[in-house]
Amino acid sequence: MLVLIGVLLVIVGFAIRLNPLIVVTVAGIVTALLGGMNPAQILESFGTGFASSRSVTIFVAVLPVVGIIEFFGLQEQAKTLIGRLAKLTAGRVLIGYLAVRQITAAVGLTSIGGHAQTVRPLVFPMAEGAALRRYGHVPEKISEKIKGHAAGADNVGVFFGEDVFVAVGSILLITTFVDTTYHLHLEPLQLALWAIPTAIAAFLIHGFRLLRLDKQLDKEYREFELTAQKETAGEAK
Amino acid sequence: MINVEAVYWLVGILFVAWASLIAADTNHPRRWGSSAFWGLLGLCFFYSTWVQAGTAPAWILGVAVLVLVVLASTGLLGHGKHRTSTGPEREAYAKRFGNKLFIPALTLPLVTVILVLAAPVLVIGGTPLLDPKNTTLVALAIGAVAAVVVALVILKPKNPATPLFESRRILESIGWAALLPQMLTTLGILFTKAGVGTAVGTLASGLLPKGSLIAGVLVYCIGMFLFTVLMGNGFAAFPIMTAAIGWPVLVQTFHGDPAIIFAIGMLAGFCGTLCTPMAANFNLVPSALLEMKNKYGVITAQVGTAIPLLAVNIVLMYFLAFH
Numbered sequence: 296m297l298v299l300i301g302v303l304l305v306i307v308g309f310a311i312r313l314n315p316l317i318v319v320t321v322a323g324i325v326t327a328l329l330g331g332m333n334p335a336q337i338l339e340s341f342g343t344g345f346a347s348s349r350s351v352t353i354f355v356a357v358l359p360v361v362g363i364i365e366f367f368g369l370q371e372q373a374k375t376l377i378g379r380l381a382k383l384t385a386g387r388v389l390i391g392y393l394a395v396r397q398i399t400a401a402v403g404l405t406s407i408g409g410h411a412q413t414v415r416p417l418v419f420p421m422a423e424g425a426a427l428r429r430y431g432h433v434p435e436k437i438s439e440k441i442k443g444h445a446a447g448a449d450n451v452g453v454f455f456g457e458d459v460f461v462a463v464g465s466i467l468l469i470t471t472f473v474d475t476t477y478h479l480h481l482e483p484l485q486l487a488l489w490a491i492p493t494a495i496a497a498f499l500i501h502g503f504r505l506l507r508l509d510k511q512l513d514k515e516y517r518e519f520e521l522t523a524q525k526e527t528a529g530e531a532k
Numbered sequence: 533m534i535n536v537e538a539v540y541w542l543v544g545i546l547f548v549a550w551a552s553l554i555a556a557d558t559n560h561p562r563r564w565g566s567s568a569f570w571g572l573l574g575l576c577f578f579y580s581t582w583v584q585a586g587t588a589p590a591w592i593l594g595v596a597v598l599v600l601v602v603l604a605s606t607g608l609l610g611h612g613k614h615r616t617s618t619g620p621e622r623e624a625y626a627k628r629f630g631n632k633l634f635i636p637a638l639t640l641p642l643v644t645v646i647l648v649l650a651a652p653v654l655v656i657g658g659t660p661l662l663d664p665k666n667t668t669l670v671a672l673a674i675g676a677v678a679a680v681v682v683a684l685v686i687l688k689p690k691n692p693a694t695p696l697f698e699s700r701r702i703l704e705s706i707g708w709a710a711l712l713p714q715m716l717t718t719l720g721i722l723f724t725k726a727g728v729g730t731a732v733g734t735l736a737s738g739l740l741p742k743g744s745l746i747a748g749v750l751v752y753c754i755g756m757f758l759f760t761v762l763m764g765n766g767f768a769a770f771p772i773m774t775a776a777i778g779w780p781v782l783v784q785t786f787h788g789d790p791a792i793i794f795a796i797g798m799l800a801g802f803c804g805t806l807c808t809p810m811a812a813n814f815n816l817v818p819s820a821l822l823e824m825k826n827k828y829g830v831i832t833a834q835v836g837t838a839i840p841l842l843a844v845n846i847v848l849m850y851f852l853a854f855h
Contacts, residue, residue: 296734298726302762305719309809314605315816316708319715320598323722330726340725341597342590344718346580349540350669351713351813355703356543357672360636360679362698366617367687368626369633375626406648406668407641410818415702416637419822439824443833446818447806450830451837454802458795465766465802469794472771477779481791489795489852496844501837 301326354411361416369416374424384429385422385441386509389448390502392418396452397498401459408453410446419445426512434519437512444508448501455497458490466490533659536666537581539673547574550700557612565608570703572600573711601715604708611704614697629687636683643678647671702821709820709827713813716764723763732759733776740777746850748781752793753800753846764810766801773797782853792853800845806838807831 301322308318327337377383392413399407408414422441426433433441457463461483470481551571554560576596582588603609617625626633647654647662648671654661662670680695691697703710723729736755741747752773759769778797782788805811809828819827826832 296731298723298728299731299735301723301726302728302732305762305810314708315712315809315812316601316715317605319712319719320601323715323719326719326726326728327722330722330728332722332725335591337722338591338594338598339589340594340722341718342583342593344721345576345593345597345714346583346590348714348717349543349577349580350536350666351717352577352710353539353543353669353672354813354817355546355699355710356539356676357640357679358699358702359546359695360640360676360683362700362702363680363683363687363689363695364633364636365702366622366625366689366694366698367629367633368617368622368624369637371622371626372630372633376631404645404648406644406672410821412640413637414818415821417634435825439826439829440833442819442822442824443826443829446815446822446830447833447837449818450806450814450834454805455799455841458799458802465798466795468767468770469798472774473779473790473794476771476775477783477790479790481794485791486795489792490799492848492852493796493799493841493845496848497837497841500840500844504836 298326298329300329354409357409357411361411364416370420373417373420374427377421377424378428380425381428383425384509385426385444385512386505386507388422388425389418389444389508390505392445393448393452393498393501393505396449397456397494400453400456401494403457403460403463405453405457405463408449410449414445414449418449430516434516436519437515440508440512440515444505448505451497451501455490455494459487459494461487534662534670534674536663536669537584539666539669540577540581542673542677544574544577546696546699547571547577549696550574550703553696553700554612554704560610560612562608562610563612565603566610566612566704569600569603569609572596572603576600597715597718600711604711609708611707614701614704616698616701632686635686636679639682640675640679642675644668644671644675647674705823706817706820709812709817712816716810716812720763720765720768724768729768729772732762733772736773737776737781740781745786745854748777748786749846749850752777752782752797753842753849756797756801757804757842760801760804761808762810764808764812765805766798769801769804770794770798786854788853789855793849796845796849796853800842800849803838803842803845806834 304322304325305318324337396408419442422445423433458465466483466486469486470483473479473481547570551567555567579593583590583593648667651662651667736751740751755773756769759773760766763769778793782793783790809816815830816827819830
C-alpha cells in the first residue's frame with residue numbers, strides 16, 4: 296500500500312501545477328524506491344522505458360512538412376476555403392472531422408489523422424475560419440475554445456473508432472491477456488462488435504456537444520462585444 | 533526491409549539538426565541550454581537502438597534522460613525569436629498557391645495509408661519491405677518524407693532548408709512537452725514494477741459489497757476510469773481491474789458474457805484517457821502544438837463527453853452482458 300504514495304505525488308504535483316516532467320520523474324523514483332528497487336535498477340528502467348517508448352515521439356517527423364506549408368500560408372488558405380461555405384460553423388466543421396476520424400479509425404486507418412498531421416494545419420484553421428466568417432473577428436477566448444475542441448474531436452474520434460477495428464492494440468491486448476490468464480478463447484471480432492454501441496453513443500454525445508458549441512461561441516462573442524463597447528465608451532469620457 | 537529503428541534514426545537526425553540551428557542562432561535567449569536539450573534528445577534516439585537490442589547498458593540512457601529532465605525543468609530550455617513569414621506575406625502566398633497548398637498536406641496521410649494497406653504485398657525476395665511489426669510507424673515516416681519532397685517541388689522555397697527552419701519554430705513552441713509522453717510511459721513501467729497495480733486492485737475489491745451485480749459493474753467501470761486517469765492509459769488499468777473484479781466477480785460469480793464485459797470495460801477506461809494530463813500525447817502535446825494559453829484546455833473540452841459516455845458504458849454493460 297506504501298507504493299500508492301507515488302500516485303499521490305502525481306496527483307498533488309499536477310494539482311499545484313509543478314512542471315509535469317519533474318512531477319513524473321520524482322514520482323517514478325519515489326515509487327520505485329518504495330517498491331524496493333535500487334538506484335541502478337531505477338536508472339536502468341528510465342533507460343529501457345525511454346528506448347521502448349520512442350514511437351510516441353514519431354509525430355515530430357511530420358513537423359517539417361507542416362512547417363513549410365504553414366510558411367506558405369496553408370492556415371490562411373484553409374480559412375479562406377471554409378469562409379466561402381456559408382453554412383459551415385466551427386461546430387459543424389468539427390462534427391464533420393469527428394465523423395471522418397471515427398469512420399476511418401473503425402476501418403483501421405488511424406494514421407490518416409492526428410494532432411500534428413491534421414489538427415494544427417487543417418482542422419483548427421478551418422474551424423476558426425468558419426468562426427471568422429460568422430463573427431468577422433475571432434477573440435482569443437473563442438480561439439482557445441476552438442483549439443481545445445479541435446484536438447478533442449480528434450481524440451474522441453480515434454479512441455471510439457479504433458476499437459471497432461479488430462487488429463487494434465487494445466483489442467489484441469484484451470484477447471492476449473484474457474486468453475493466456477483465464478484460458479478463454481475470445482475472438483477479436485466479438486470484442487470489436489461490442490465496441491459498436493459505445494462508438495455510436497460517443498458520436499451522438501460529442502456531436503451534440505459540438506452543435507451546442509456554436510451557441511456557446513455566439514454567446515461568448517456577444518459578451519466580448521459588450522465589454523469591448525463598454526471599454527470604448529469608457530475611453531470616450 | 534525498412535526497420536522501425538531507421539525511423540527512430542530519422543527522428544534523431546531531426547532533433548540533432550534542430551539543435552544545430554539553435555546553436556547557430558546567436559540571438560537565442562537560451563541558446564546553449566536549448567541546443568543541449570534537443571541535441572541530447574536526438575543522441576538518445578540513436579543510443580536507444582542498442583539498448584533495445586540489449587547490446588548497450590540501459591543505465592547510461594537513464595542518466596541522459598534525467599539530464600534532459602533537469603535541463604527542461606530548470607529554465608535552461610527556452611524558445612528563440614523566429615523569422616517566419618508575416619501575416620500579409622502568408623495571405624499573398626495563399627493567394628498565389630491557392631489550393632495547391634493542400635497537396636503536400638494530403639500527400640502525408642495518403643502515402644501513409646496506401647503503404648499500410650499495400651504492406652502485405654510489398655515483399656522483395658521473401659522479406660517484407662516495411663517492418664511488419666511497425667508498419668504504421670514506418671509508413672508514417674515515409675509519408676512525412678514524401679510530403680516534404682512534394683512541398684519543395686510545388687512551393688519552390690528560396691532556401692531548400694525552409695522545412696527545417698519552420699519546423700524548429702513549431703518544435704520550440706512544443707518545448708518540454710515533447711519529452712513528456714515518453715517519461716509517462718516510464719512512470720507506468722515503474723508503477724507496475726513497484727506493485728501499484730496490485731495495491732489499487734486490492735483497494736477496489738475491498739470497496740465491493742458482496743453479491744451485488746450493479747455494484748460490481750459500477751466498481752469495474754469506474755475503477756477502469758479512475759485507474760486510467762492515474763496511469764494515463766487503459767492498457768495498464770485493464771489487467772489489474774480485470775484480475776480484481778472483471779473476471780472473479782462479473783464473469784465467474786455473475787456469469788456475464790466475457791467478450792461484452794471486457795470490450796466495454798476497456799472503453800470505460802478510454803473515457804478516463806480523455807480526462808487526464810497523464811495521457812500527455814493526447815491531451816498536453818496538442819495544447820502545446822496549438823499554442824494554447826491553457827495547457828489543460830483540451831481536457832476541459834473533453835470532460836463533458838467523457839463523463840456521460842462512462843455512464844453509457846455502465847448501462848450498456850449492465851443490460852447487455854448478463855442474461
